[in-house]
Every structure is written in structure tokens, then in C-alpha cells.
Amino acid sequence: xxxxxxxxVIDAVDLKHKKHIRILIITGFVFxxxxxxxxxxxxxxxxxxxxxxxxxxMFMLDIYAHKDHIKMNWKDPQKIDVRFEGGHRHVYKDDPxxxxxxxxxxxxxxxxxxGGQFVFxxxxxxxxxxxxxxxxxxxxxxxxxxxYVDGYVGKESMLPSWMRATENKVEVRPSLYxxxxxxxxxxxxxxxxxxxxxxxxxxxxxxxxKGFFDxxxxxxxxxxxxxxxxxxxxxxxxxxxxxxxxxxxxxxxxVETLLxxxxxxxxxxxxxxxxxxxxxxxxxxxxxxxxxxxxxFDMLRGIDMLIWSLIFLRAFGPGLxxxxxxxxxxxTGTLGKLMSEAxxxxxxxxxxxxxxxxxxxxxxxxxxxxxxxxxxFISQSLYYLESNTRAAVIIGAMGAGGIGxxxxxxxxxxxxxxxxxxxxxxxxxxxxxxxxxxxxxxxxLIGIEDKK
Amino acid sequence: MYSDNILGFxxxxxxxxxxAFKRLIYSxxxxxxxxxxxxxxxxxxxxxxxxxxxxxxxxxxxxxVDLFKEAFxxxxxxxxxxxxxxxxxxxxxxMAFFSTLFGAIxxxxxxxxxxxxxxxxxxxxxxxxxxxDILRSFPELVIAMIFLYLMGKSELPAVIAIVIHTAGALGKLFSEAxxxxxxxxxExxxxxxxxxxxxxxxxxxxxxxxxxISYTLxxxxxxxxxxTILGFVGAGGIGxxxxxxIQFRYGDEIIAIMFLLVITIISLDYFSxxxxxxxxxxxx
Numbered sequence: 001x002x003x004x005x006x007x008x009v010i011d012a013v014d015l016k017h018k019k020h021i022r023i024l025i026i027t028g029f030v031f032x033x034x035x036x037x038x039x040x041x042x043x044x045x046x047x048x049x050x051x052x053x054x055x056x057x058m059f060m061l062d063i064y065a066h067k068d069h070i071k072m073n074w075k076d077p078q079k080i081d082v083r084f085e086g087g088h089r090h091v092y093k094d095d096p097x098x099x100x101x102x103x104x105x106x107x108x109x110x111x112x113x114x115g116g117q118f119v120f121x122x123x124x125x126x127x128x129x130x131x132x133x134x135x136x137x138x139x140x141x142x143x144x145x146x147x148y149v150d151g152y153v154g155k156e157s158m159l160p161s162w163m164r165a166t167e168n169k170v171e172v173r174p175s176l177y178x179x180x181x182x183x184x185x186x187x188x189x190x191x192x193x194x195x196x197x198x199x200x201x202x203x204x205x206x207x208x209x210k211g212f213f214d215x216x217x218x219x220x221x222x223x224x225x226x227x228x229x230x231x232x233x234x235x236x237x238x239x240x241x242x243x244x245x246x247x248x249x250x251x252x253x254x255v256e257t258l259l260x261x262x263x264x265x266x267x268x269x270x271x272x273x274x275x276x277x278x279x280x281x282x283x284x285x286x287x288x289x290x291x292x293x294x295x296x297f298d299m300l301r302g303i304d305m306l307i308w309s310l311i312f313l314r315a316f317g318p319g320l321x322x323x324x325x326x327x328x329x330x331x332t333g334t335l336g337k338l339m340s341e342a343x344x345x346x347x348x349x350x351x352x353x354x355x356x357x358x359x360x361x362x363x364x365x366x367x368x369x370x371x372x373x374x375x376x377f378i379s380q381s382l383y384y385l386e387s388n389t390r391a392a393v394i395i396g397a398m399g400a401g402g403i404g405x406x407x408x409x410x411x412x413x414x415x416x417x418x419x420x421x422x423x424x425x426x427x428x429x430x431x432x433x434x435x436x437x438x439x440x441x442x443x444x445l446i447g448i449e450d451k452k
Numbered sequence: 453m454y455s456d457n458i459l460g461f462x463x464x465x466x467x468x469x470x471x472a473f474k475r476l477i478y479s480x481x482x483x484x485x486x487x488x489x490x491x492x493x494x495x496x497x498x499x500x501x502x503x504x505x506x507x508x509x510x511x512x513x514x515x516x517v518d519l520f521k522e523a524f525x526x527x528x529x530x531x532x533x534x535x536x537x538x539x540x541x542x543x544x545x546x547m548a549f550f551s552t553l554f555g556a557i558x559x560x561x562x563x564x565x566x567x568x569x570x571x572x573x574x575x576x577x578x579x580x581x582x583x584x585d586i587l588r589s590f591p592e593l594v595i596a597m598i599f600l601y602l603m604g605k606s607e608l609p610a611v612i613a614i615v616i617h618t619a620g621a622l623g624k625l626f627s628e629a630x631x632x633x634x635x636x637x638x639e640x641x642x643x644x645x646x647x648x649x650x651x652x653x654x655x656x657x658x659x660x661x662x663x664x665i666s667y668t669l670x671x672x673x674x675x676x677x678x679x680t681i682l683g684f685v686g687a688g689g690i691g692x693x694x695x696x697x698i699q700f701r702y703g704d705e706i707i708a709i710m711f712l713l714v715i716t717i718i719s720l721d722y723f724s725x726x727x728x729x730x731x732x733x734x735x736x
Contacts, residue, residue, distance in 0.1 A: 316508035319501030
């Protein structure tokens with residue numbers, strides 16, 4: 001008897017196991033087919049080809065390096081100027097040490113750290129001493145003011161791969177850090193150097209060239225640089241009014257974004273909690289109010305933050321209010337729903353105990369329900385604060401302002417990639433700070449039992 | 453006998469009152485801080501907003517009312533718009549689904565290395581946790597914008613951005629689920645001489661799979677919203693359609709797209725809650 005039973009059990013288990021395996025294989029297969037189909041649909045195999053390689057390398061280079069432009073007009077070869085990042089207002093007053101002007105034969109030499117040189121002459125540009133390049137290349141203009149490489153006219157295909165000659169332009173790029181462009185009207189050399197130059201103080205500042213620690217020590221130095229204002233104010237002002245990095249605007253935009261997130265979450269939790277009480281069946285006996293509030297929560301949540309921000313953008317215009325209210329409206333729905341569920345799940349006994357002492361309804365809720373839901377409330381609010389910091393950046397980029405919009409603007413200009421990187425890092429740091437702070441706060445307020 | 457150790461009622465009352473007073477002070481300070489934050493923040497907002505708060509409030513309903521009016525005027529044509537944008541919606545949902553799936557696979561791999569009870573090497577655990585933090589911290593939009601700039605307008609940059617963010621966010625939840633898993637089955641298998649992979653396969657995975665699927669479903673919901681927004685900045689799908697009709701000010705079509713979006717989000721919400729309820733066995 002026992003033997004038979006056992007055999008039956010084994011068979012049943014076996015059958016179930018086989019069924020289980022079959023379902024698993026089928027779902028796995030379906031997913032695999034979907035995955036392969038989608039990979040083809042989204043064209044993942046051609047990922048490498050889709051890169052705009054020039055853009056990508058410029059982008060990467062610009063993130064960690066800066067460049068000086070050295071420009072010569074063919075019409076006025078004596079006037080060679082050096083500009084930082086090619087900016088109109090950023091012309092070096094004194095020549096940098098790597099630029100040597102030779103009055104005797106009217107040449108100007110641009111030295112590179114690897115020993116290479118570009119030499120400007122009134123009628124030609126020479127390329128000398130670059131490592132691993134033995135042949136000295138010479139670039140000239142022909143009678144029709146078109147640039148050409150000396151000795152390679154008609155043999156353009158024999159030029160090395162880092163050089164490209166077209167009818168109107170010769171582009172030379174021996175390595176990432178040196179670049180020469182010869183046009184019919186001008187010659188331009190880009191000389192790259194590592195680092196974020198002028199990050200602390202800009203071009204025209206009296207403190208130009210000072211690093212972070214220099215500036216800090218200068219702040220507390222008694223000898224005034226500018227007799228009119230104190231060093232402390234000078235350092236802060238000059239830092240904020242940096243024209244290249246726009247610390248003033250960027251940092252304020254970051255504050256704006258954080259304010260959007262914090263105020264939005266605060267309003268959502270302050271409005272959401274009372275509404276959640278009204279939407280819970282153990283607090284509000286009227287089912288019509290409950291039904292109405294439930295649908296309100298669904299509506300607030302279902303109309304996405306994107307749509308809310310579009311509606312508010314029309315009403316309030318670009319600015320903080322749009323972001324604050326878009327976040328507040330969406331999260332009132334989410335928090336209201338979550339909290340009303342939490343209130344409904346509270347233990348009845350606490351409330352009954354308070355009731356037995358003769359306390360009225362308000363006190364029953366105050367001491368019977370709130371202590372139970374407070375940890376959930378705080379941890380959920382903080383959790384939404386974290387995700388809203390990211391959301392505020394996104395809403396900002398869609399028009400509400402703040403760092404998101406500046407980020408988009410810097411990216412669209414197509415050459416301020418160091419600013420793009422700066423803002424991306426700022427966002428990263430801010431989000432991480434908020435994450436850590438909210439985790440700390442949660443632990444402080446709720447205790448260690450909540451591990452998340 | 454123990455009267456020395458037992459506190460008198462007076463002392464207890466005194467302690468209780470002191471504690472209550474301390475709490476009161478703390479609550480008072482935090483309420484003050486919150487009020488200060490609110491008022492100063494709103495003042496800054498009022499100062500730096502393009503339009504004032506009052507004017508905005510009075511204009512708040514203008515835009516939705518205009519939209520609805522236009523949708524009403526277009527009559528039967530409006531229903532055609534809903535179907536016109538259905539393919540865009542499907543493409544957006546597909547984008548979200550694919551990136552969630554792909555991100556979840558990456559998250560799974562990362563989370564195995566970020567769980568203390570599976571990997572004994574402290575450095576690997578810390579390294580994978582930090583990398584997940586970084587993946588998670590960038591808003592999708594930031595990554596997507598950079599990739600859109602570098603790769604041109606297509607759906608791929610949005611997919612990459614969502615995959616990166618999803619891998620980080622899900623990876624953290626997954627690794628927490630793994631670490632919270634009951635250790636006894638793992639130890640039991642270890643005592644029989646099971647290998648690392650066998651322990652993972654037969655002791656860890658059965659415990660965490662329902663949780664994993666439920667987290668992934670939640671992510672899917674979030675990612676549908678995200679991919680709509682990414683479409684808005686040029687990644688295709690319904691977001692791009694929405695941004696186009698908003699620029700052309702076609703009120704009826706705007707309403708049609710918004711309607712589609714809201715229906716999608718609400719039904720996804722209910723669907724994923726239903727599935728999660730069935731998986732985990734409670735109705736939260």
C-alpha cells in the first residue's frame with residue numbers, strides 16, 4: 001500500500017515537474033525570439049556604425065581637455081592671434097611660452113609638447129619634427145586661393161591617413177592633440193592641453209591662474225588684491241562670475257532643480273497624507289468620498305508627469321512653479337494611494353485601545369493610526385524625493401528650467417562639451433548627495449529595522 | 453528587595469515628561485524648518501518664474517479647456533486620431549519593454565556580484581555596488597541626450613539610456629532581495645557539497661524569482677513613462693508625436709495622444725498590480 005502511494009506521489013511530482021519544465025522552455029523560447037527580433041529591430045548589431053565618430057571623439061576630447069586656437073589670415077600674415085577655445089573675447093594679451101615669433105624671417109612657430117612644430121610663414125605653413133613623421137609637409141595656396149599640400153597635387157590619395165585634402169580645405173591631425181586646418185582665407189591651429197582651464201577664475205579675472213587651494217588661502221589673506229573689496233568677496237565674486245564656466249547660472253540652476261524636487265515632494269506629502277486619511281475605509285465611513293478620492297488619485301497618477309508639466313508650462317511659463325506643481329500633482333496621487341493602503345492595513349487593536357480610554361475620533365487617529373504609518377510615510381516620502389531629483393532634471397529639460405534646460409542648451413551649442421560634462425557631474429553629485437542624505441535621514445527617523 | 457532598582461512612579465513620570473518635551477521640541481523644530489523651506493522656496497520660485505503665481509493660477513484651466521474644446525469641435529474625426537497614433541504608442545511600449553528586459557538581464561548579472569552572501573570577496577561586492585550606484589544616478593534623459601547627439605535621432609539612444617538606468621536601479625533591488633533570502637537552503641546545499649552554481653540555482657533563485665519579476669514589472673511601468681519622455685526629446689514613438697502636435701497646436705490630436713497615454717499608464721498600473729499580486733501572493 002505504502003509502496004503504491006509512494007509511486008503515485010512520485011509520478012505526480014514527476015508530471016508536475018515535466019509540465020513546469022515545458023512551460024519554462026516555452027516562455028524562455030518566446031523571450032529569446034522576442035529578444036532577437038527586437039535586437040534586429042533596434043539595430044543593435046550596427047551600433048558601432050551609428051556613431052558619428054568625429055563628433056564622439058571631439059566630445060570625449062573636449063570633456064577632459066581644452067584648446068587654444070592660433071589663427072593666421074593669408075591677407076595679413078603678421079597678425080597672428082591666440083584665443084582660448086576660439087572665443088571672441090578670449091584673446092591672449094601676451095604670447096604663451098609655446099608660441100615663438102621670429103622677426104627676422106617673419107615666421108611664427110607653434111610648439112607642441114611632443115616636439116612637433118607648425119611654422120607659419122607669410123606664404124606657407126610647414127610641419128616639422130613630429131614624432132614618427134619623417135617627411136616635412138608644406139602647405140601652400142595656389143593662384144586661385146585654394147589650399148594644397150606641396151608635392152601632392154593630384155596625388156591626394158597618397159597622403160597619410162591623418163591628413164585630408166579637399167578642394168577648399170586641408171585638414172591635418174597627426175594625433176588627437178594637434179590639429180591644423182588650412183583654408184583659402186586662413187590657417188587655424190588647435191592646440192589641445194589636458195584639464196579644465198579657467199575653471200576657477202576666468203580669462204579677465206585678476207585672480208586668473210589661481211587654483212582651488214590658492215584661492216582658499218587668499219580668502220583669508222589680509223593683503224587685499226583689490227583695495228575696494230575684501231579678498232573673501234573678491235574670490236567668491238570672481239568665481240561665480242566666471243564667463244567661461246558660468247558658475248553663477250549653473251549653480252543657481254542646480255539649486256532651482258533641487259528646490260523643484262524638494263518643494264514638490266513636500267507639497268505632495270503634505271497634501272497627500274490628509275487625503276489618504278479621507279480615502280481610507282477605516283477612517284472615512286462615507287463611501288462616496290472614498291470613491292471620489294480614489295479616482296482622483298488614479299487621475300493624478302495616470303496623467304503622467306510629462307503631461308502635467310506641459311499643462312503647467314502653459315499656465316505658469318518656464319520656471320520653478322511648473323516643476324514644483326508637476327511633481328506635486330503626480331506624487332500626491334502616488335503617495336495618497338500608497339498611504340491610504342497603509343492606513344487600511346494598520347492594526348485595529350491600537351485604535352481600539354485608545355478608543356477604550358474614551359478618546360474622541362481625532363485622538364484615536366492621532367495615537368492609533370499615525371504612529372503605525374509614520375515610518376512608511378517618511379520612508380516613502382524620502383524615496384520619492386530621491387526619484388524626484390532625477391525627475392526635476394528631466395522636467396527642467398522639457399522647459400521648466402533649472403539645470404536640465406542649461407544642460408540641453410550646452411549640448412545643443414555643439415562645442416561646449418566641457419560644460420556638458422561639468423553639469424552632468426554636478427547632477428550626478430547632487431543626486432548621490434540626496435540619495436545618501438535621505439538614507440541617513442531614514443535611518444535616523446525610523447531606526448535600523450528598515451534596511452532599504 | 454529590588455526596590456532600589458525599581459524606579460518610583462514619580463521618576464517614571466518625570467522621565468516620560470522629559471521625553472515628551474524633547475519630542476515636542478524636535479517636532480516643533482522640524483515643522484519650523486519645513487515651513488521655512490516652503491516659504492523661502494516659494495519666494496524664490498515666485499521671483500524667478502517667468503509668469504507670476506496668481507496669473508498662472510487664473511490661466512491654469514485655459515489650456516486644457518482650449519484643448520478639449522478643439523477636440524469636441526473635431527467631432528468624429530477625433531476617434532480616428534486615436535487610432536492614428538496607436539502604432540506610435542506600440543513602438544514606445546515596445547521600446548520600454550525591450551529595454552526593461554535587457555536592463556533586467558544586466559541587473560541580474562550585476563546583482564549576483566553585489567550580494568555579500570554569494571560573493572565572499574569584499575572588493576568585488578563594493579565595486580559592483582558602486583558601479584550600480586553610478587549607473588542609477590544619471591537621469592535617463594542626460595544619457596539619452598548625449599547619445600542622441602552622438603548617434604543621431606533614432607530609438608537606439610533611448611534604449612541605451614533606459615537599459616543603463618534600469619540595470620542600476622533593478623540591480624540594487626535584486627541584490628537586496630538576494631541578500632534578504634533565507635540562508636538555510638544555501639547552507640543545506642553547501643553541506644551536501646553543492647557547487648557555487650548549484651547553490652545559486654537551487655537555493656537562491658527559487659526564493660528570489662517572484663520578487664525579481666515583481667520589481668521588473670514595476671520598472672516596466674516606470675520605463676513606459678520614461679520612454680515617452682525620451683521620445684519627447686527626439687527618440688521616436690508617441691513622445692515625438694506629442695511634441696510635434698504641441699508645436700503645431702493641434703488641440704484635438706494633443707488630446708488624443710494624452711488620452712492614449714493616460715489609458716496606457718492606468719491599464720499598465722492595474723495589469724502589473726494584478727500580476728504582482730498573483731506572484732507574491734498578496735494584494736499590495
